[in-house]
Amino acid sequence: MNGLEFTAGDRRWRADLTAPADLAIVLEFNGAQPSFFVGAPATSAPLQIGGFTGSVARGASCNCAVHSLAPHCHGTHTECIGHLTRSPVTVASLTPVAPCVALVVFGPAGALGRGSGGLPGDHAACRDLVIRRAALTAAASAWLAVPFTAVVIRTLPNGTDKRHRAYSGSPSPAPYFLPEAMRWLVERGVTSLVVDLPSLDRADDGGRLAAHREYWGLPPGSDDATRATRGQALVTELAYVPDSVTDGLYLLDLQVPAFGSDAAPSRPVLYPLLSIPGDAT
Numbered sequence: 243m244n245g246l247e248f249t250a251g252d253r254r255w256r257a258d259l260t261a262p263a264d265l266a267i268v269l270e271f272n273g274a275q276p277s278f279f280v281g282a283p284a285t286s287a288p289l290q291i292g293g294f295t296g297s298v299a300r301g302a303s304c305n306c307a308v309h310s311l312a313p314h315c316h317g318t319h320t321e322c323i324g325h326l327t328r329s330p331v332t333v334a335s336l337t338p339v340a341p342c343v344a345l346v347v348f349g350p351a352g353a354l355g356r357g358s359g360g361l362p363g364d365h366a367a368c369r370d371l372v373i374r375r376a377a378l379t380a381a382a383s384a385w386l387a388v389p390f391t392a393v394v395i396r397t398l399p400n401g402t403d404k405r406h407r408a409y410s411g412s413p414s415p416a417p418y419f420l421p422e423a424m425r426w427l428v429e430r431g432v433t434s435l436v437v438d439l440p441s442l443d444r445a446d447d448g449g450r451l452a453a454h455r456e457y458w459g460l461p462p463g464s465d466d467a468t469r470a471t472r473g474q475a476l477v478t479e480l481a482y483v484p485d486s487v488t489d490g491l492y493l494l495d496l497q498v499p500a501f502g503s504d505a506a507p508s509r510p511v512l513y514p515l516l517s518i519p520g521d522a523t
Contacts, residue, residue, distance in 0.1 A: 251389025274406035324504030
């Protein structure tokens with residue numbers, strides 16, 4: 243099968259399954275890795291039980307490794323409302339999800355500047371790079387009539403060093419979203435957001451996590467999952483959107499393992515998407 247046809251938003255669509263675009267950063271346990279909030283890399287070592295060492299190179303009959311990583315900190319991952327709540331909510335309970343129409347756009351980041359009180363507050367600096375509502379609206383303007391429920395945001399510059407960048411050394415080592423930008427995504431009904439940033443929020447925002455809360459509809463300071471108005475929504479961070487993936491419409495297949503935790507390593511895959519004219523239902 244070379245294509246997949248489906249209906250979404252009273253339109254017929256066709257996805258080209260022969261041209262997948264993988265947005266996940268490969269986690270190289272023995273090589274350069276992306277990281278955020280931690281200094282130690284993800285590790286891999288042969289399993290050792292008694293006289294067995296899980297390494298063919300060391301004489302074992304098979305390879306069997308033990309991997310150590312923090313999904314939020316080491317590479318592409320998908321997280322859920324459980325990231326902020328006292329009561330456990332797991333990505334396994336919210337996935338798998340059906341492939342959906344996704345819009346890929348460039349998310350212009352500009353300096354926060356002065357006089358932006360009430361946004362990230364005292365923990366922000368005027369030189370911080372932020373994504374604003376107006377910038378997202380302008381970037382998506384050509385597709386606002388399309389019923390997309392996922393958005394993939396690529397920031398510039400988009401060098402391949404993002405595949406192994408260490409986001410550290412600053413309270414704001416990467417651009418982040420202002421709550422107003424998250425509000426625009428919520429108003430659009432976006433339930434799956436994929437970004438090439440380590441976090442929706444500033445690395446140090448005093449624990450507010452304002453953009454995360456806006457996206458999940460969780461009141462400020464609350465750790466009660468039942469108060470979230472968008473508890474089914476998912477966020478994928480530390481993805482990489484290659485330049486070959488141009489702005490426009492795609493089918494997003496979000497692949498997430500069944501982890502009983504608030505986050506898991508993940509693999510968002512895009513397929514080019516075309517609307518089939520004259521075949522509305």
